Amino acid sequence: MRVLVASDSYKGSLASTDVIQAIREAASRCGDIDVLGIPIADGGEGTLDAVLSSMKGEKIICEVTDPLGRKISAYYGLINETAMIEMAVSSGLTLLTDEERNPLVATSYGLGEMIRHALDQSKIKEIIIGIGGSATNDGGIGMAQALGLRALNAQNKEVPFGGAHLGEIVKLDARNMHPRLQQVSIRVMCDVSNPLCGANGATAIYGPQKGASPDMVQLLEQNLHHLAERIRMDMGTTVLDIPGGGAAGGVGAALVAFCNANLQSGIDVILDLFSFEEKIEDVDLIITGEGNTDAQTAFGKAVIGVARRAQPFRKNVVCLSGAIGKDLEPLYQYGLDCFFSICPGPVRLEESMSNAHSYLVDTAENILRLYIKGRE
Incomplete structure (x- = not known):
């Protein structure tokens, strides 16, 4: 099984490269999964x-x-x-x-x-x-x-x-x-x-x-x-x-x-640079995400850019973010299949940011296990 991670950073807690590494750690708990990564950035510092x-x-x-x-x-x-x-x-x-x-x-x-x-x-x-x-x-x-x-x-x-x-x-x-x-x-x-x-x-x-x-x-x-x-x-x-x-x-x-x-x-420049369409040809699952996904995500955010580019290839796209807001229904039309927050329950912002890595690993592991079971 092959998974592509193309996630924005979780501002203040995880860089995009940290997100990739966390999902690799989750995948290592789930068996034979090859994780590819594209670090998403917006053109600013880093x-x-x-x-x-x-x-x-x-x-x-x-x-x-x-x-x-x-x-x-x-x-x-x-x-x-x-x-x-x-x-x-x-x-x-x-x-x-x-x-x-x-x-x-x-x-x-x-x-x-x-x-x-x-x-x-x-x-x-x-x-x-x-x-x-x-x-x-x-x-x-x-x-x-x-x-x-x-x-x-x-x-x-x-x-x-x-x-x-x-x-x-x-x-x-x-x-x-x-x-x-x-x-x-x-x-x-x-x-x-x-x-x-x-x-x-x-x-x-x-x-x-x-x-x-x-x-x-x-x-x-x-x-x-x-x-x-x-x-x-x-x-x-x-x-x-x-x-x-x-x-x-x-x-x-x-x-x-x-x-x-x-x-x-x-996001389009970054995806072009990494030859996104070529990379997803034999990928089973795409995981994207950001610090907070809400209605504003539709306005040019990285998550939408990834989903929109993957949509013609009919790939499964999961959005895994630090927090999930309301009114996400319009986002499904761009090719996003589902949304998950990494938080295990109601937690303070400071706690969620300081534990973002472990929360992300645990949630990603559950998503991967569910996806594997579904394929079976």
């Missing part, structure tokens, strides 16, 4: 390490610029001819103290340096970028400048780093962008649909957590509007209303405008 640990990719070390212009050592992954880059490694919020958070000056330049480093390697044919966890609200201009874009002010000089200066741009000159941008496919893991501007845009939704005061939010919003208009005029690309364009403070829109990138669902 995505790269989760994928590399499962695919045995190579870490490529490079020196880059952090959000405040300091030099740091970072890395990206190399898996065959694909480079996998995690923005949080170079331009992430976790690289700053609470006092250092300031989207007026924070730059995405380091992300561009990693992309450039990958483009300089002739063997790389594809780049996958996870843009979660960023500290920036610079519209991705820093990233593009590292790749050769000139963002010029009225004095014909490059604008300084940070979202505060986007309103000063009078010309975007992309003539010296890295030539391999026309040859290498770039896919972006983007699990938010926020546009660049507006009430649901990059600044309004994510600016405060990056250190933006109400006055900063107003300035940054104006500057992103200005940038979108400059991109339209100088690049011939309309980015204002692109779903996901507001991801990472506008990096999503910049990757589309300057790098010909495709913004895609993070």
Whole structure:
């Protein structure tokens, strides 16, 4: 019997790789079961390490610029001819103290340096970028400048780093962008649909957590509007209303405008990377899950992504999560067969999180034993 585990993390208690290991432990109690694992991540911090640990990719070390212009050592992954880059490694919020958070000056330049480093390697044919966890609200201009874009002010000089200066741009000159941008496919893991501007845009939704005061939010919003208009005029690309364009403070829109990138669902990118359809051909059971499954799961969560991709193959899909909410009936249409919580009964949140591993092993064992008995 073969089981594929493609579960999201249980936030605060188990990483996706921990979920895979726990179900392997459960399977070892049940006889001859081969467990395959796909670590699901959303493109934010930890995505790269989760994928590399499962695919045995190579870490490529490079020196880059952090959000405040300091030099740091970072890395990206190399898996065959694909480079996998995690923005949080170079331009992430976790690289700053609470006092250092300031989207007026924070730059995405380091992300561009990693992309450039990958483009300089002739063997790389594809780049996958996870843009979660960023500290920036610079519209991705820093990233593009590292790749050769000139963002010029009225004095014909490059604008300084940070979202505060986007309103000063009078010309975007992309003539010296890295030539391999026309040859290498770039896919972006983007699990938010926020546009660049507006009430649901990059600044309004994510600016405060990056250190933006109400006055900063107003300035940054104006500057992103200005940038979108400059991109339209100088690049011939309309980015204002692109779903996901507001991801990472506008990096999503910049990757589309300057790098010909495709913004895609993070779960679909991960499943493609692991050749999901090939893996499930001879799999008997698929186990997916997350920290909490409820009605919101239908809106692009990993659980739905896994079930939707498995549905045409008529595979049995079980959702095994930390907690199960109400109104799950609509989720069955996506190919999910049943839902289970790992909790053995009413328990406090702290208790369930601290015992998540043992709860998961025990519940997974019962599910596997039931499935085996059903096959008999």
